Amino acid sequence: MQAIHIRKGKRFWRVAVLANIKDEDQPVPEGVPPDAFADFDTMETIEHIRAAIESDGHETTFLMADRTLPKTVQDYAPDICFNIAEGMGGDAREAQVPALLELLGIPYTGSRVLTNAISLDKTLTKRIWRDRRLPVAPFQEFLLGDEPLRPDLKFPLFVKPAREGTGMGVDSNAIVHNEQELRERVRWVIQTYQQPALVETFLSGREFTVGILGRPDAKLYSCHPEWYDKDGFHRFPVMELDSSRSVTPYVYSQAAKAKEVGEQGAPDYLCPASIEPELEKKLKHYAYRAHLVLGALDVSRTDIRLDEEGNPRLMEINTLPGLTPDYSDLCLQAKAEGIAYNDLILEILYLAAGRWGLLEPREVAPPLRRG
Ligand SMILES: Nc1ncnc2c1ncn2[C@@H]1O[C@H](COP(=O)(O)OP(=O)(O)OP(=O)(O)O)[C@@H](O)[C@H]1O
Numbered sequence: 001m002q003a004i005h006i007r008k009g010k011r012f013w014r015v016a017v018l019a020n021i022k023d024e025d026q027p028v029p030e031g032v033p034p035d036a037f038a039d040f041d042t043m044e045t046i047e048h049i050r051a052a053i054e055s056d057g058h059e060t061t062f063l064m065a066d067r068t069l070p071k072t073v074q075d076y077a078p079d080i081c082f083n084i085a086e087g088m089g090g091d092a093r094e095a096q097v098p099a100l101l102e103l104l105g106i107p108y109t110g111s112r113v114l115t116n117a118i119s120l121d122k123t124l125t126k127r128i129w130r131d132r133r134l135p136v137a138p139f140q141e142f143l144l145g146d147e148p149l150r151p152d153l154k155f156p157l158f159v160k161p162a163r164e165g166t167g168m169g170v171d172s173n174a175i176v177h178n179e180q181e182l183r184e185r186v187r188w189v190i191q192t193y194q195q196p197a198l199v200e201t202f203l204s205g206r207e208f209t210v211g212i213l214g215r216p217d218a219k220l221y222s223c224h225p226e227w228y229d230k231d232g233f234h235r236f237p238v239m240e241l242d243s244s245r246s247v248t249p250y251v252y253s254q255a256a257k258a259k260e261v262g263e264q265g266a267p268d269y270l271c272p273a274s275i276e277p278e279l280e281k282k283l284k285h286y287a288y289r290a291h292l293v294l295g296a297l298d299v300s301r302t303d304i305r306l307d308e309e310g311n312p313r314l315m316e317i318n319t320l321p322g323l324t325p326d327y328s329d330l331c332l333q334a335k336a337e338g339i340a341y342n343d344l345i346l347e348i349l350y351l352a353a354g355r356w357g358l359l360e361p362r363e364v365a366p367p368l369r370r371g
């Protein structure tokens, strides 16, 4: 049973913002990859999220998503958590905080345990998408590094860690042209990141990312029901990442992602992308289906690239998309269509609050359906 807090006649929630923070002054500890923690957030991002939530009258605090969290979150006893925690270690770190909150019975924003665990694992994600006939590049996972390469995988190939984000383990050397380069890169990924290496056909075409917000009953809990299509989902404008002039040409790498928007060596972020309506429709449809079949909730961002024939191929889904204003892809997409940062953050909060029973629906909710 949730407590109801009232201030100046308005109901408000106690919201804990949960995240892992990177300390740029601290050297990366020995034994972990140099880009470990690249997907962690900064305190500035936390302050922006807190300010957005407080702008609607709620109370907020920040809690570090480390081993102190089981105690601090129970001490604070939030009505709901705004979760952007990437987690630490293990094979499904993005699912750690959701799992803890499920155990404690505390509501939180966004996707739940199973989806966050699967979507961190790019191989598992692609197996599920392939099973549901979504287009993915041919791929093979290497656990040891000396497995024979399947004959349907033709060079050039692309090698990346199976379970990282923010371009970790991805640079220009991820493109391999022959057996020797493949073996070297696969072994480097396995050893450095202590996880399987995912090898895919190199997708030589343009790159896009598509954000999705909502769910079938979104309009019942939304502050902006007008954002949503009839099916309850909002498709953000497609963004093209043009890396051709970036530090790592044609690869949206960790080094490229670390640059400020507009900085020398950063990719060009083009939103809305200049594409034919037919391609736009396809990309939005695939991102929506990608979200649905994985059981993602409320918000996600799917990365897609064209193959050499110009066919879209899904690369991965981010169920905890970055939320740094004027920097993260999803925030740039929202801005491109005039959605203010505060409104985006509050919408993610309200959709979750509705799902966890903190809000009354405007009418009877239709049952949630999986795609
Ligand atoms: N099969 C491929 N062919 C060509 N380029 C690829 C391929 N897979 C990945 N890339 C490049 O590497 C980048 C990072 O890959 P991907 O999006 O899978 O991982 P990520 O690091 O988890 O990304 P994010 O920061 O979105 O979490 C892509 O944006 C793309 O530029």
Ligand SMILES: [Mg+2]
Pocket (backbone or CB within 6 Å): 166, 167, 303, 316
């Ligand atoms: Mg990506």
